[in-house]
Amino acid sequence: MTDTSIGTPAQLRDPDYTPPLMKAVPLGIQHVMAMFVSNVTPAIIVAGAAGFGFGSNSPDFPELLYLIQMSMLFAGIATLFQTIGVGPVGARLPVVQGTSFAFIPIMIPLVAGKGVDGLAALFGGIVIGGIFHTCLGFFIGRIRFALPPLVTGLVVTMIGLALVRVGVQYAAGGVPAIGTPEYGSLLNWSVALIVIVVTLGLKFFARGMLSISAVLVGLLVGYAVAILTGMLPVSSIAASWSNAASFALPDPFRYGFEFSFAAVIGFSLMAIVSAVETVGDVSGIAKGGAGREATEEEITGATFADGLGTAVAGVFGGLPNTSFSQNVGLIAMTGVMSRHVVTIGAIFLIVCGLIPKVGGLIRTVPIEVLGGGVIVMFGMVVAAGVSMLSEVDWNRRNMVIFAISLSLGLGLQLEPDALQHLPATAKILLTSGLLPAAGLAIVLNLILPETLEDEATEEISGGLSGSRA
Structure with a gap:
């Protein structure tokens, strides 16, 4: 209307x-x-x-x-x-x-x-x-x-x-607090969870401006809670x-x-x-x-x-x-x-x-409050990627490309010391995870044939793709 x-x-x-x-x-x-x-x-x-x-x-x-x-x-x-x-x-x-x-x-x-x-x-x-x-x-x-x-x-x-880890670290107290008694405290997580709950509540049950600005309002509520609990002195x-x-x-x-x-x-x-x-x-x-x-x-x-x-x-x-x-x-x-x-x-x-x-x-804005907001935002980034992947025809070829690219990219990101002997420039590029995953996916998508024989991928997929054409 x-x-x-x-x-x-x-x-x-x-x-x-x-x-x-x-x-x-x-x-x-x-x-x-x-x-x-x-x-x-x-x-x-x-x-x-x-x-x-x-x-x-x-x-x-x-x-x-x-x-x-x-x-x-x-x-x-x-x-x-x-x-x-x-x-x-x-x-x-x-x-x-x-x-x-x-x-x-x-x-x-x-x-x-x-x-x-x-x-x-x-x-x-x-x-x-x-x-x-x-x-x-x-x-x-x-x-x-x-x-x-x-x-x-x-x-x-x-x-x-790559970012969800940052969100959790922020919610627990921030990177500088890692290893301290305050890191991961009940107070820190409580404030972050309040932001998450308010954001989700507004997103699903409110309408108009409140729904659109759910993350912002969630952060404002968390900000107020941080002041009331003494986490953020006036x-x-x-x-x-x-x-x-x-x-x-x-x-x-x-x-x-x-x-x-x-x-x-x-x-x-x-x-x-x-x-x-x-x-x-x-x-x-x-x-x-x-x-x-x-x-x-x-x-x-x-x-x-x-x-x-x-x-x-x-x-x-x-x-x-x-x-x-x-x-x-x-x-x-x-x-x-x-x-x-x-x-x-x-x-x-x-x-x-x-x-x-x-x-x-x-x-x-306390880092714990921001952590609650970015957990939602970074999770939505992952969800957006999954939504884009839903358009993919998940045949054996595409499963293999995705599996190898994700494994290598995420693995290098999680274990950067595996490349400690490389020059500094190469290490920075590869341990980002994104560039090796994207580069490998692009190359494999361009050079692999449109269809792969069953025998070529059955062992790799562990039989999970056996029902797909």
Whole structure:
């Protein structure tokens, strides 16, 4: 049923239509609320991996705030690239950009324990990887054949599996607390479980804005519980607020620029996966919002914007950007295809990114509270990968490709010391788990025959595939 106060059915399917401002602003903010937590979480994870202190008196406190600030600012700028466009750049569709989870398994080994010193190579890789990503726009249509659901579903599943450990560590008290009596305490887990329960309750039993913003509301409830239990002193909140500036502009090459072969290769290879994800999101928006297929121009423009947004973000200390799939579902739910609605949301993100006090408040969220939220989010990443894999024809050939790729990728991720004799660059790339799994799956999918004889795979599959053609 169409809300006539927003527009006619024909208008709602038009990307160039702008609903009345009183409707457009809440719809734009709704898009931000749906992606806000997911957008800033990668910055917090990378900061934690680098060893940044989370206390307001920590010497690394300004750097943590800056990473959060840039996540918001350049998510907004990259979204404007998509909605408004610049020449051939941008799909000119309601595509919401945000910091990508996909690159986290690549970023963590690059910065692990290095503090600020590890960031020059990280952002050098992001800039060069973003430029490579932009170039993919010229021939993205020609490489899609090499990335069927078997490969993309495997990669997305691997991303989720690589991150669930981080979620559990956060819920138990955070990486710095490992080995201490407080790690895994009943209080820590209680707060995290409250976030999970509230999030699931709202997702399944609420409607409208509450359902869409379930993770955000769950974190707010957990935040309140942390204050009431004394886990988060009010004085700490006040200190974080007062120590953060009211306004700050981004600082180009704040951490320097260093060429790291491992970083460049890692970001460039993951850019291919990210580009295909964006193509899928643009196709989903066109189909779900306008009831048509995405045009070649829209897909190419979206890929250009994806890469350009990442490269520009890297110059100023922002992490890689990609299109956010949760907002694709939101468009299908609201039925509002207007790109100008998403532009309003992008402006809101930019304003937040220019106000470090917003980052200061985000920083005060206890790691246990964040753990409850990311357990849900990372679990959903795994579920999204499984959903993509449901489109695969599970014949013997595809089972063998999936089994070998998953086993090798996940195994190297779980046991990085197995590659201790390799050069540092190769070790970083291979122990991410993602790159060896994706690379092996792509190669096997291209070279193996479409059908394998029963005798060739019966022993490998243990007879489990015997009933499949």
